[in-house]
Amino acid sequence: MHCRYLCAKQYIINAMKIYPLLLSLLCSSAMCAETLHLSTPSTSLVLDATPGNRLSLLHYGGRVTDADIKNLDGGIDAYPAYGIYPEHEAALSITHADGGMVTDLSVDSVTKSQGDDGAEITTITLRDSAYPVTVKVNYRTYPGEEIIESWAEITNGEKGEITLNRFMSAFLPVRMGDVWLSSLYGSWANEARIEQRPLTHGVTMIKNKDGVRNSHTSHAEVMLSLDGCPSENNGRVIGAALEYTGNYKLMIDTGDSNHHRFFAGINEENSAYRLKKGETFVTPPLALTYSAEGLSGASRNFHRWGRNHRLHAGDTPRKILLNSWEGVYFNIDEKGMDSMMADIASMGGELFVMDDGWFGTKYHRDSDNAALGDWTVDTGKLPHGIDGLLDAADRHGIKFGIWIEPEMTNTVSELYEKHPEYVIKAPHRNPTTGRGGTQLVLDMANPKVQDIVFEFVDTLMTRYPRIDYIKWDANAPIMEHGSQYLPADRQSHLYIDWHKGLTATLDRIRRAHPDVTIQACASGGGRANWGMLPWFDEFWTSDNNDALQRIYMQWGTSYFFPAIAMASHISAAPNHQTFRRIPVKFRADVAMSGRMGLELQPRDMTEEERTICRNAVNDYKQVRHIVQLGDLYRLLSPYDGKGSASLMYITPEKDDAVFFWWKTETFMNQQLPRIPMAGLDPDATYTVTELNRIDNTPLPCEGKSYTGRYLMDQGLELPLTHNVDYHKNTDYSSRVLRLTVSK
Numbered sequence: 187m188h189c190r191y192l193c194a195k196q197y198i199i200n201a202m203k204i205y206p207l208l209l210s211l212l213c214s215s216a217m218c219a220e221t222l223h224l225s226t227p228s229t230s231l232v233l234d235a236t237p238g239n240r241l242s243l244l245h246y247g248g249r250v251t252d253a254d255i256k257n258l259d260g261g262i263d264a265y266p267a268y269g270i271y272p273e274h275e276a277a278l279s280i281t282h283a284d285g286g287m288v289t290d291l292s293v294d295s296v297t298k299s300q301g302d303d304g305a306e307i308t309t310i311t312l313r314d315s316a317y318p319v320t321v322k323v324n325y326r327t328y329p330g331e332e333i334i335e336s337w338a339e340i341t342n343g344e345k346g347e348i349t350l351n352r353f354m355s356a357f358l359p360v361r362m363g364d365v366w367l368s369s370l371y372g373s374w375a376n377e378a379r380i381e382q383r384p385l386t387h388g389v390t391m392i393k394n395k396d397g398v399r400n401s402h403t404s405h406a407e408v409m410l411s412l413d414g415c416p417s418e419n420n421g422r423v424i425g426a427a428l429e430y431t432g433n434y435k436l437m438i439d440t441g442d443s444n445h446h447r448f449f450a451g452i453n454e455e456n457s458a459y460r461l462k463k464g465e466t467f468v469t470p471p472l473a474l475t476y477s478a479e480g481l482s483g484a485s486r487n488f489h490r491w492g493r494n495h496r497l498h499a500g501d502t503p504r505k506i507l508l509n510s511w512e513g514v515y516f517n518i519d520e521k522g523m524d525s526m527m528a529d530i531a532s533m534g535g536e537l538f539v540m541d542d543g544w545f546g547t548k549y550h551r552d553s554d555n556a557a558l559g560d561w562t563v564d565t566g567k568l569p570h571g572i573d574g575l576l577d578a579a580d581r582h583g584i585k586f587g588i589w590i591e592p593e594m595t596n597t598v599s600e601l602y603e604k605h606p607e608y609v610i611k612a613p614h615r616n617p618t619t620g621r622g623g624t625q626l627v628l629d630m631a632n633p634k635v636q637d638i639v640f641e642f643v644d645t646l647m648t649r650y651p652r653i654d655y656i657k658w659d660a661n662a663p664i665m666e667h668g669s670q671y672l673p674a675d676r677q678s679h680l681y682i683d684w685h686k687g688l689t690a691t692l693d694r695i696r697r698a699h700p701d702v703t704i705q706a707c708a709s710g711g712g713r714a715n716w717g718m719l720p721w722f723d724e725f726w727t728s729d730n731n732d733a734l735q736r737i738y739m740q741w742g743t744s745y746f747f748p749a750i751a752m753a754s755h756i757s758a759a760p761n762h763q764t765f766r767r768i769p770v771k772f773r774a775d776v777a778m779s780g781r782m783g784l785e786l787q788p789r790d791m792t793e794e795e796r797t798i799c800r801n802a803v804n805d806y807k808q809v810r811h812i813v814q815l816g817d818l819y820r821l822l823s824p825y826d827g828k829g830s831a832s833l834m835y836i837t838p839e840k841d842d843a844v845f846f847w848w849k850t851e852t853f854m855n856q857q858l859p860r861i862p863m864a865g866l867d868p869d870a871t872y873t874v875t876e877l878n879r880i881d882n883t884p885l886p887c888e889g890k891s892y893t894g895r896y897l898m899d900q901g902l903e904l905p906l907t908h909n910v911d912y913h914k915n916t917d918y919s920s921r922v923l924r925l926t927v928s929k
């Protein structure tokens with residue numbers, strides 16, 4: 187019999203703080219089996235942490251009872267190391283100081299500590315009997331949240347250097363059955379597209395090697411649907427999100443065992459990491475969640491935890507803004523900025539953001555090929571400087587924001603002329619350039635570069651404390667493997683040390699300037715990742731603002747990220763990327779489902795477009811707290827090809843909701859499904875009000891009341907088209923309905 191049963195001593199590490207005291211007593215006897223139960227309100231992760239044995243995972247999924255735990259068996263190594271049975275994929279691979287390649291870890295001790303935000307951290311220390319390396323496997327839970335984070339800390343206690351060849355954050359075995367993987371793929375202007383497939387034998391790999399941005403193409407987050415074809419509101423789902431800013435690797439290895447073996451961590455390719463004696467390598471955390479309420483349930487778990495603990499200022503509703511990029515591109519001037527500010531203020535907006543093109547003295551930023559790093563105002567364009575713009579914003583009664591790209595420079599810049607040693611560059615070669623034929627990436631591994639980036643942002647904010655918002659862009663990958671700062675024997679540290687430097691700098695900036703709103707933009711949606719968001723309030727979802735394509739991209743983005751962080755702008759028609767002409771009502775209805783803003787030249791709008799936008803801004807203000815802070819229920823996926831898509835947001839109290847419906851294709855006499863709603867209180871009665879209405883007559887359901895039960899069972903009948911004057915008809919149709927509990 188396994189010794190766990192001999193000593194049936196169980197310690198509950200509970201997010202609800204039920205039994206917090208006992209952990210210090212853990213593992214008093216090497217003979218005593220230790221079962222660790224890490225729980226959230228409705229999930230459990232159970233480990234066998236018997237000293238002297240491998241740490242093994244007994245269960246991850248729905249919450250289990252002590253009675254269930256007693257009978258769990260078949261544990262699987264929770265953090266497999268490379269060397270013994272080397273044919274298996276491992277979470278950790280070390281070349282020891284003596285050249286040995288085998289690591290074999292067993293439990294030494296268990297400790298518990300208090301983290302930030304009331305979190306509890308359980309640390310299981312593993313040791314190798316042959317080598318003095320220590321691996322701490324950590325698990326973090328938060329009161330009331332359905333997330334368990336896991337990460338590892340590897341310490342070299344050997345006499346010489348060791349090399350980490352692989353250093354995953356976490357490993358999770360998932361029992362085979364009919365398991366489906368949902369992941370996000372994409373490219374510039376087509377980010378966060380969903381792909382769903384059953385897991386089959388072999389290795390499924392999702393990885394990133396950009397070096398700077400990590401969510402343009404694939405994403406560092408996945409969902410695993412355990413009960414067959416993924417469903418939005420039914421079935422068991424495990425969600426996993428790697429909280430890392432840089433290159434990552436998610437790998438699912440399905441071989442001859444009964445489990446899909448899921449590994450997640452920093453991508454180790456070309457990144458072997460050397461540790462001197464006494465040094466520790468800390469991996470980024472992997473956030474895991476489990477829901478029996480389908481993909482939407484797992485998304486809600488990520489959103490709630492993210493808003494409460496990860497996203498900067500996640501509880502503060504965001505302002506409605508106009509961004510200048512698609513309105514004027516690089517053609518910044520004082521008069522133009524003033525007129526855009528007046529326009530957004532007149533439509534009820536709260537913030538104006540001046541995008542790229544405002545800086546450069548010796549070299550001017552008139553295009554994308556010069557002046558990054560020369561963060562001085564181009565007084566030819568802005569004679570009264572930033573103060574002049576801030577005064578104008580004050581006059582218009584709105585806030586002011588500004589675009590920067592601090593991690594970059596151009597070969598055509600004063601910064602590069604003075605400090606060519608600050609850029610990423612391999613020995614014996616001219617640096618490889620990117621955007622505009624001249625863009626270069628600064629070497630964030632270099633502390634001097636970290637200082638200049640900090641000092642630039644710090645000076646900007648100190649000199650102009652009225653700046654309310656920063657759009658922080660990043661428009662290049664690491665274009666060649668070479669750091670002019672790192673020594674020859676540490677060149678393989680570049681990808682990792684670059685991100686250590688970036689995050690240390692962001693830490694300094696946030697300590698000095700906690701209140702400014704900062705958007706993570708990276709050629710569009712290149713930085714939508716939980717690794718970035720502790721320092722950022724939101725991310726730019728895509729450079730593609732085409733409302734129809736946005737429905738698909740925002741659907742995918744919403745798998746892991748809440749609407750409050752997902753910037754979604756009304757742009758011009760024809761759209762600048764797809765050239766599609768979409769009526770402003772539809773454009774507004776899509777933007778309203780995220781963090782709404784505008785991205786166009788208001789001067790070019792028709793009076794009717796202005797009116798619709800003004801109404802949409804006003805309506806959005808009424809429901810912003812529901813969209814940005816509420817619970818998301820995705821109802822009908824655009825990917826299902828049913829001709830329409832629909833989702834809704836509901837307050838945690840379930841007393842107020844916003845329902846979105848968009849027609850995604852148009853045919854004569856088409857028959858579209860009625861959409862049963864979700865997440866409402868079945869016994870409450872909700873009154874319907876259409877928002878952003880353009881129809882000449884109200885909807886049949888306008889002002890009527892329905893029980894939550896009826897709405898979730900039947901949904902509402904929605905007309906396929908809008909009732910507008912004949913010449914205003916288009917092939918687009920969409921609805922936004924507010925459902926308020928009748929008092």
Ligand code: DGJ
Binds near residue numbers: 659707708726
């Ligand atoms: C890329 C961003 O995604 C755009 O929104 C814009 O800010 C440009 N950079 C400016 O160069």
